[in-house]
Amino acid sequence: MVTTHAPWLWRMIYLSTEKQDFSKEHLPMMRKPEALLAELLKKHQPKAVISTYPLYPYFLERIFKSGVPKVPVITVVTDSIEINAAWRKAPTDFWLVTDKRTREKVISQGIPEAKVINTGFPVNPRFTDLQPISADDPLTTFKALYFPTSKKPHVRRAAKEILDTHSSIKLTIVLGHNTRKLYKRTQEIKAAYPGRVRIKGWTKQVPELLTSHHVAIGKAGGATVHESLAAACPMLIHHLVPGQEEGNLNLLRHLNGGQLADTPGALTIQLTKMLAENAATWRKMKRDLTEYARPDSAHTAANFILRQANL
Numbered sequence: 001m002v003t004t005h006a007p008w009l010w011r012m013i014y015l016s017t018e019k020q021d022f023s024k025e026h027l028p029m030m031r032k033p034e035a036l037l038a039e040l041l042k043k044h045q046p047k048a049v050i051s052t053y054p055l056y057p058y059f060l061e062r063i064f065k066s067g068v069p070k071v072p073v074i075t076v077v078t079d080s081i082e083i084n085a086a087w088r089k090a091p092t093d094f095w096l097v098t099d100k101r102t103r104e105k106v107i108s109q110g111i112p113e114a115k116v117i118n119t120g121f122p123v124n125p126r127f128t129d130l131q132p133i134s135a136d137d138p139l140t141t142f143k144a145l146y147f148p149t150s151k152k153p154h155v156r157r158a159a160k161e162i163l164d165t166h167s168s169i170k171l172t173i174v175l176g177h178n179t180r181k182l183y184k185r186t187q188e189i190k191a192a193y194p195g196r197v198r199i200k201g202w203t204k205q206v207p208e209l210l211t212s213h214h215v216a217i218g219k220a221g222g223a224t225v226h227e228s229l230a231a232a233c234p235m236l237i238h239h240l241v242p243g244q245e246e247g248n249l250n251l252l253r254h255l256n257g258g259q260l261a262d263t264p265g266a267l268t269i270q271l272t273k274m275l276a277e278n279a280a281t282w283r284k285m286k287r288d289l290t291e292y293a294r295p296d297s298a299h300t301a302a303n304f305i306l307r308q309a310n311l
Contacts, residue, residue, distance in 0.1 A: 034059040041068050047309035048072040054086035061091040072308045076122065076301065078222040081105055082247030094308065096122075096301050098226060099251060117304055120297030121226030123207075127295035130211040132232045135286035137214070139279050142168045144271075145209055147218030149239050150178045158238055158267060159189045162217065163196060165271040172198045172209065207231065214282065215274065217267065220245035220252075229257060230297070232289035234282060236261040236270050256288040 037059050041049075048071050051057055057073050064070040075092040077083060080102045087095070088109055095111060097103050098121040107113050144162050148155040155173070162171055171193075173186050179201040190197040203209070210216060210231035218224045219239040225248040228235040235258035237249055252258035261267045274282040294300075 030055070030059075034062065038063045038066070038068060045069075046071055047311060048074060048305060050074050050076060050305055051090075051092070052076045052078055054084065054090055057090040057092045074305055074308065077102070077106075078121065079244035080121075080222065080225070080247045080251040082244050082250070083109075084244050094304075096304070098222070101251065101254065102247070119301040119304060120294035121222065121229075122298035122301045123223075123227050123230040123295065125296070125298050126207045127211070127227075127230040128299075130207055130231070130295075132211040132290070132293075133214060133286075135283045135290065139214070139275075139282075140168065141170050142166065142215075142275065142279075143213040144169055144171050145213040145216045145233075146171055146173045147216070147224060148173065148175070148178065148182060149219060150181055154238075155182050156185050156189060157264070158217070159186070159197070160192075161265070161267045162271065163189075163193050165268050166275055168275075169271070170196050170198070172200065172213065174200045174203060174206075174209065176202055215271070217261075220248040222248055225249075225252060225258075226297075229255070229289060230293055230295045232286060232293045234258055234274070234285040234289065236267060238262050238267065255292050256285050257292070258285075 037056065041063060049056075049060060051073065054075070057075055060073050072094075073092045074094045074096060075087065075090050076096045077087050077098065079087075080098045083102065083106055088106060088111060093115065095106065095116050096119045097106065097116055100118055103116050103118045106116055146159065146162065148158065159171060159173065163169055173189075175182050175186065183199070186197070186199050190199060206227060210227055210233045213233060216224070216228045216233050216235045217238055218235070219241065220237045222244075225235065235252060237252070237258060237260045240246065240249060240260060240262055249258070249260055259270050261270045274285070
């Protein structure tokens with residue numbers, strides 16, 4: 001709710017984490033999940049614990065001190081370049097990070113070099129079996145994949161802007177958990193642009209969708225950005241959460257994989273630029289991303305974890 005409707009407030013919260021001591025038990029609401037985590041450790045006796053949420057390593061440190069046998073703790077950082085202090089201060093054995101620039105940044109902030117491992121963001125392994133659209137595609141149809149936020153007015157404005165850019169554009173809208181809230185608005189768009197709009201609710205086919213579309217349009221969350229990178233699919237960011245998502249956008253820009261388009265008219269400007277001169281800009285972005293794409297990053301991370309757990 002805060003990140004979607006009051007990003008200015010989230011920025012304040014994000015910046016405040018630099019001064020927080022996460023090793024202290026401040027919030028009563030966290031006592032129950034910490035106690036449940038301790039019970040899970042006792043029950044399953046794991047060889048290692050992998051955390052994709054920054055607070056769990058702090059729980060684990062207290063749990064190990066209480067007498068539960070210590071095992072390696074490996075933190076998978078799911079953002080890029082701008083890494084929240086909660087991640088960086090975590091009492092963990094290793095940090096698995098998304099890319100070279102992120103590794104360099106956190107090392108410069110004081111994390112020991114040997115503990116920061118560049119495995120890439122662990123995307124769905126299905127990406128390794130899928131063939132993305134080629135940079136030499138004839139582009140008789142330009143397929144845009146749109147992940148809207150929950151803002152009702154935004155979905156209609158953005159969809160119209162995308163479709164009005166060029167008659168060759170066809171749009172797939174993935175509603176996900178916003179299906180009930182946004183379905184009526186997207187049906188209006190579908191009726192207004194017959195034959196050009198496809199609507200999907202919750203789906204497990206995101207790898208297939210990203211590799212079969214020419215551009216992705218969504219917010220700059222870690223998963224969406226890195227799935228787009230794994231699919232070598234250029235991305236336009238229509239909603240940016242201050243803080244960690246700024247780093248994800250910076251990575252896209254560094255790789256020539258995407259741009260910010262979060263103001264009225266910006267989607268039209270960026271799509272027009274992509275499609276100009278036989279889509280020269282889009283083709284360059286596609287080739288650059290194909291050079292970078294790491295669809296096997298989950299295997300890389302898993303193999304590293306298994307070695308640390310002596311498995």
